[in-house]
Amino acid sequence: MSRIGRREEDSRLLLIEAYRELVEMGADPTVAEAIYVGVQSEVYEHQIMYGTLAAEALGLLPREAYRVEACAAAGALALRSAYMAVKSGEVKAALAVGVEKMTARGTEAVTDALMAASHHIDQRSGVTIPAHYAMVARRYMHQYGATEEDLCMVAVKNHRHAVRNPKAHFQRAITLEECLASRPIAAPIKLYDAAPISDGAAIALVASEEVARKAPTPAVEVVASAVATDTLSASQRPDLTYPRAVAEAASKAYGRAGLTPKAVEVAEVHDAFTINEVLMYEALGFAERGGGYRLAREGATSLEGSIPVNPSGGLKARGHPIGATGLAQIYELYLQLTGRAYGRNTGARVGIAVNEGGVNSAAVVHILRAP
């Protein structure tokens, strides 16, 4: 993974930075016969066909390459595609690539980014993505008694984790008071409840067991991979506070892995807004419905807690380069499961990742296991 943050380099150089680390780890990415790419370059670079572009930038032409997309879930979808390509036997190894160069565009990108909302309903209503999550947060607080402090606790935790992550966008702690005093974006969501706009890239080399066994670097096992969807517009759902797509994808993933939530020892989840991390606790089965916010309050999801969530700092503090995020999560799980996360090792043997697109409109869940 490249360093995440406000970067001067263009997206191809960020890709190469991630690729270089893969090589330095001892992996041979040229064994990959296909490249699947998660990116939202139509919004941030006026560029489509980024599959071809990535293959070209990495010197991997004329290999199979294409882009996969479900907004911010694209990175994990690249992994899903690589996983299925290898499992099908069509290729022995594939690269899952995620990248985004967001900071070169100004606020006019906001209009383009709204392409992820329903053209037929939400785009014409003028509601933005933060406003959507504000409604979710407001309803959740009303329904279960959570407070703005509870939501800020998630941000405080994730910033604290990111202090130990040298590649994180924000490597500094924040206090609860700072979070509460940060400026409103869409009440009750404040600046510090929201993930930043970041640049970055991440790559996973996915290989068959046979290829992986010969590699000089330890591999982690993809135990399960699953995707589920929900209405594009949140307005069409019976319950705003229950992310059905995540629950469905998690249920499929647990089923395919033959595991229950209790087996999970570390998680990377899609905290684009703090409320969403709380919803993930519940959808993944770490807490009962309405009880998620207590996990952050009690410290259960801290590095030292019973189920560490977002040890990387999460989208909130590691950063959220859209197309790269899903694979940045996988990168963190890889480090955690192989004991390479330095100052933030959890010793976990089973990890789960949840990457999402839209307002919980598409969810991708992966379960990984230590070698």
Next chain:
Amino acid sequence: MSRIGRREEDSRLLLIEAYRELVEMGADPTVAEAIYVGVQSEVYEHQIMYGTLAAEALGLLPREAYRVEACAAAGALALRSAYMAVKSGEVKAALAVGVEKMTARGTEAVTDALMAASHHIDQRSGVTIPAHYAMVARRYMHQYGATEEDLCMVAVKNHRHAVRNPKAHFQRAITLEECLASRPIAAPIKLYDAAPISDGAAIALVASEEVARKAPTPAVEVVASAVATDTLSASQRPDLTYPRAVAEAASKAYGRAGLTPKAVEVAEVHDAFTINEVLMYEALGFAERGGGYRLAREGATSLEGSIPVNPSGGLKARGHPIGATGLAQIYELYLQLTGRAYGRNTGARVGIAVNEGGVNSAAVVHILRAP
């Protein structure tokens, strides 16, 4: 497949029209556990996340769904994804969906459509996609002695085929004189050398052998599926007149199928411009390099010829709804291989399809066999 052409309906209704035919054929699309979608909706509908939208429009939530993209190659990539998903065992059946609603947008879409060209090279030079193909055509004519008449022969043939296709955009024949007299777009390319802007949708149900055998409708076998890439900008290639990505994908597909070009009895190829159909003849091994244009001149690729190409009318006359095109090709091969192409049956038992993105920057090849 929906009827192709200038349609009043929005893209979701076109999808439903295609879906309805699938059901009327006796297939049960609800056995699909995943939906992969080819569409260029970021250009034509200010909409991303079309995977979720398609699942919702077809009543298939909360199934796995996402979008795949390599510009106009998206439809065939949806088939590739569905094929790998089924072959991997992750799902028993999947839908490959392609759709595009192009005519609702005016000429301002041209700027957005240029996102398929390299941002770093071609977009800033101002060269358009037709201008690219004009350079290819000019070079090919210079190198091999082909004429504008030879290129127009492809258009004349494809229009003649489309007369027998009740779903084609243009169900009328044109004469060589009309083609030659049509207005220049980017010389030597004239209006009748270019595929139209069309609306339409096509869907393929891809299933394991076990599921397919139980279906009441005949299935065709996907014998091979392959993807290859070339530089995003054609300016970076040593030879403009040789579509390396197509040759590479075809070579992989023939290898995987254990077949040679001689085994192919019908082809649907990506004739976005007439010159490109000629290049496909050569890249697929139907003719030697520089000899492709003679096939059209001699009638070998007509319905009555030795290797019928684009019996549907091709992109040129059936129409070219970007995301749907790759699956419209597969629909035609399905009809041909099951003897359902009515007035244009070729009796073929093995068919090949080539779908492309950019200026030969990504190619997807499928080989199908009759039941």
